[in-house]
Amino acid sequence: MSAASEIVIDVHGLTKKFDGRAVVRDLxxxxxxGTIYGFLGPNGSGKTTTIRMLCGLLTPDEGNGxxxxxxxxxxxxxxxxxxxxxxxxxxxxxxxSVRENxxxxxxxxxxxxxxxxxxxxxxxxxxxxxxxxxAGTLSGGWKQRLALGACTLxxxxxxLLDEPTAGVDPKAxxxxxxxxxxxxxxGLTALVSTHYMDEAERCHEIAYIAYGExxxxxxxxxxxxxxxxxxxxVSGEGVMALSATLEKSKGVDxxxxxxxxxxxxxxxxxxxxxxxAPYRDDPKLSWSVISxxxxxxxxxxxxxxxxxxx
Amino acid sequence: xxxxxxxxxxxFWRRVGAxxxxxxxxxxxxxxxxxxxxxxxxxxxxxxxxxxxTTPRNLPTxxxxxxxxxxxxxxLKAIENTKYFKITRQVHDEAEFDRVLASGEVLFAxxxxxxxxxxxxxxxxxxILVAADATDPVASSVALGxxxxxxxxxxxxxxxxxxxxxxxxxxxxxARYNPAGASQLNIVPGxxxxxxxxxxxxxxxxxxxxxxxxxxxxxxxxxxxxxxEIMLGKIVPYVLIGFFQASFILGAGVVLFGVPIxxxxxxxxxxxxxxxxxxxxxxxxxxxxAQNQLQAIQMAMMFFLPNMLMSGFAFPFLGMPxxxxxxxxxxxxxxxxxxxxxxxxxxxTLGDLHYDTLALAGLMMVAMFIxxxxxxxxxx
Numbered sequence: 001m002s003a004a005s006e007i008v009i010d011v012h013g014l015t016k017k018f019d020g021r022a023v024v025r026d027l028x029x030x031x032x033x034g035t036i037y038g039f040l041g042p043n044g045s046g047k048t049t050t051i052r053m054l055c056g057l058l059t060p061d062e063g064n065g066x067x068x069x070x071x072x073x074x075x076x077x078x079x080x081x082x083x084x085x086x087x088x089x090x091x092x093x094x095x096x097s098v099r100e101n102x103x104x105x106x107x108x109x110x111x112x113x114x115x116x117x118x119x120x121x122x123x124x125x126x127x128x129x130x131x132x133x134x135a136g137t138l139s140g141g142w143k144q145r146l147a148l149g150a151c152t153l154x155x156x157x158x159x160l161l162d163e164p165t166a167g168v169d170p171k172a173x174x175x176x177x178x179x180x181x182x183x184x185x186x187g188l189t190a191l192v193s194t195h196y197m198d199e200a201e202r203c204h205e206i207a208y209i210a211y212g213e214x215x216x217x218x219x220x221x222x223x224x225x226x227x228x229x230x231x232x233x234v235s236g237e238g239v240m241a242l243s244a245t246l247e248k249s250k251g252v253d254x255x256x257x258x259x260x261x262x263x264x265x266x267x268x269x270x271x272x273x274x275x276x277a278p279y280r281d282d283p284k285l286s287w288s289v290i291s292x293x294x295x296x297x298x299x300x301x302x303x304x305x306x307x308x309x310x
Numbered sequence: 311x312x313x314x315x316x317x318x319x320x321x322f323w324r325r326v327g328a329x330x331x332x333x334x335x336x337x338x339x340x341x342x343x344x345x346x347x348x349x350x351x352x353x354x355x356x357x358x359x360x361x362x363x364t365t366p367r368n369l370p371t372x373x374x375x376x377x378x379x380x381x382x383x384x385x386l387k388a389i390e391n392t393k394y395f396k397i398t399r400q401v402h403d404e405a406e407f408d409r410v411l412a413s414g415e416v417l418f419a420x421x422x423x424x425x426x427x428x429x430x431x432x433x434x435x436x437x438i439l440v441a442a443d444a445t446d447p448v449a450s451s452v453a454l455g456x457x458x459x460x461x462x463x464x465x466x467x468x469x470x471x472x473x474x475x476x477x478x479x480x481x482x483x484x485a486r487y488n489p490a491g492a493s494q495l496n497i498v499p500g501x502x503x504x505x506x507x508x509x510x511x512x513x514x515x516x517x518x519x520x521x522x523x524x525x526x527x528x529x530x531x532x533x534x535x536x537x538x539e540i541m542l543g544k545i546v547p548y549v550l551i552g553f554f555q556a557s558f559i560l561g562a563g564v565v566l567f568g569v570p571i572x573x574x575x576x577x578x579x580x581x582x583x584x585x586x587x588x589x590x591x592x593x594x595x596x597x598x599x600a601q602n603q604l605q606a607i608q609m610a611m612m613f614f615l616p617n618m619l620m621s622g623f624a625f626p627f628l629g630m631p632x633x634x635x636x637x638x639x640x641x642x643x644x645x646x647x648x649x650x651x652x653x654x655x656x657x658x659t660l661g662d663l664h665y666d667t668l669a670l671a672g673l674m675m676v677a678m679f680i681x682x683x684x685x686x687x688x689x690x
């Protein structure tokens with residue numbers, strides 16, 4: 001296998017406009033085989049649009065690239081055979097049973113022995129005993145599991161999961177991620193969009209998208225390091241009142257409460273220090289420099305990106 | 311009134327008002343629905359108002375002149391002057407006479423027998439034969455019923471005809487294919503087509519919009535299945551259902567109403583299947599055009615009404631003005647009504663019906679072509 005085939009997604013300059021408004025602009029990304037690639041960003045940032053362009057459901061207005069070695073513009077049919085796409089909204093048939101839904105998918109993809117394959121999948125998903133339950137009556141966690149089962153059933157090489165854990169309880173989310181890791185260990189590549197920061201830490205690599213632009217990407221450590229962000233954690237009496245004051249100060253890019261603490265971050269260390277200087281010696285407050293969390297980084301990035309738009 | 315409203319909880323009208331306002335806003339958002347509410351009744355009023363005619367005139371008539379005589383010509387002239395008949399064809403023998411009636415080319419055929427004039431002069435009270443295609447009793451009965459009286463008045467002062475106060479000849483009418491003029495013989499085949507149109511349209515009109523509304527279309531599009539495959543997969547089950555429905559109506563027609571099936575049952579089944587498939591394809595096309603299920607239903611209804619009113623089932627096809635007849639050629643039910651009447655009541659064969667068969671197949675192809683090209687493979 002050549003090195004190129006180890007890159008599963010390779011796109012350059014993707015742009016998509018709806019009614020003249022760019023939802024995704026000039027987006028480039030590379031994803032290596034076997035990685036779990038976290039696709040982060042706030043609501044409406046263009047995550048879903050990007051995923052849809054990758055699997056041929058939307059045609060990019062500009063840009064080009066390949067997915068699994070196939071051109072995303074001209075070879076969507078070939079991509080569809082090897083990609084499992086899990087939509088944001090539950091998109092299996094609500095009025096079919098678990099087994100009927102899976103068998104439908106198995107037959108569309110032309111899997112040998114669909115009945116047998118579905119039986120195995122139901123066991124793997126832990127859905128035995130619920131085979132005949134109507135999909136619409138499953139709880140959120142089970143629906144999500146079934147949807148994942150439906151996209152992995154045809155044995156895809158790439159999974160595109162669009163906010164798969166939205167509205168799912170923590171236990172189901174953990175199980176879901178264990179399953180994704182197990183699949184990745186077998187060589188499957190997964191692109192997972194989410195807006196949960198804790199899920200980003202479960203990914204091998206992440207990319208952050210806001211206002212249609214890819215702002216940063218790399219491993220979690222790389223992203224934090226490259227942000228050049230300095231973060232102070234401050235706690236003590238009257239800290240929340242301080243929040244409003246600091247937010248307006250020059251040199252402070254973001255102020256965010258974390259429990260009883262306040263994280264104060266800035267990209268320019270000197271300016272940040274100057275901004276907080278009047279309050280550093282306040283005996284009621286205690287200050288410490290901390291490593292910024294991913295959330296600090298992203299909120300900082302979003303602030304910057306927004307400025308670029310205004 | 312006040313007793314009723316006096317008990318209402320405070321704020322009743324405010325809440326009702328809020329609801330009314332919200333409904334109007336939603337209605338305004340759905341432009342297509344709003345447009346149909348305004349334009350459809352207007353369009354249909356104009357269309358049906360001008361097209362439908364319950365006392366049809368100028369019905370196509372063939373004549374077989376077995377002798378060339380002044381009397382014969384006078385009578386034909388008088389018949390045409392009634393405005394009910396329009397002589398569109400001269401036939402030359404009885405075989406042709408039967409054929410033009412069977413094919414539906416004409417609704418009436420008039421024969422003036424050999425030696426008619428001589429028999430008339432002798433006072434033998436000869437008969438002219440007026441054969442009518444009574445598969446559509448509405449169209450034929452009015453014209454036939456008035457023929458005797460009108461002719462008598464028209465010919466009273468004609469010197470070619472001996473005046474004796476009464477018609478010196480007999481008009482022997484022959485209501486072919488439905489001699490008793492039984493309306494069931496028209497209603498049963500007609501209803502079969504109407505019911506099939508209605509159910510088949512609704513079944514498929516909802517099929518694609520339902521997938522879009524429930525969000526299943528997105529994952530379906532991400533799967534390796536082509537639009538044509540989706541369409542066939544969605545149409546085939548309803549072909550079977552439609553076939554079952556048609557058999558049921560037909561069975562009931564035979565058992566309960568004694569409607570005869572003169573022609574070939576196999577041919578009827580085959581052409582009914584074609585008709586079912588055509589309607590399904592049209593319904594499916596609506597489904598790819600509509601943005602939601604409500605719009606799909608409205609389109610189906612908009613299409614159904616002219617089918618019912620202008621196909622020749624409810625009102626005589628040949629009684630409509632030419633433009634309306636031309637328009638109705640684009641409706642599948644027009645062709646199916648002809649087919650089903652012809653096979654059941656006249657015993658027509660595929661050879662007699664090739665035009666209507668081809669028309670149905672053509673309409674199906676056009677609908678399928680639009681559906682497949684309109685069907686969006688992407689969410690763009």
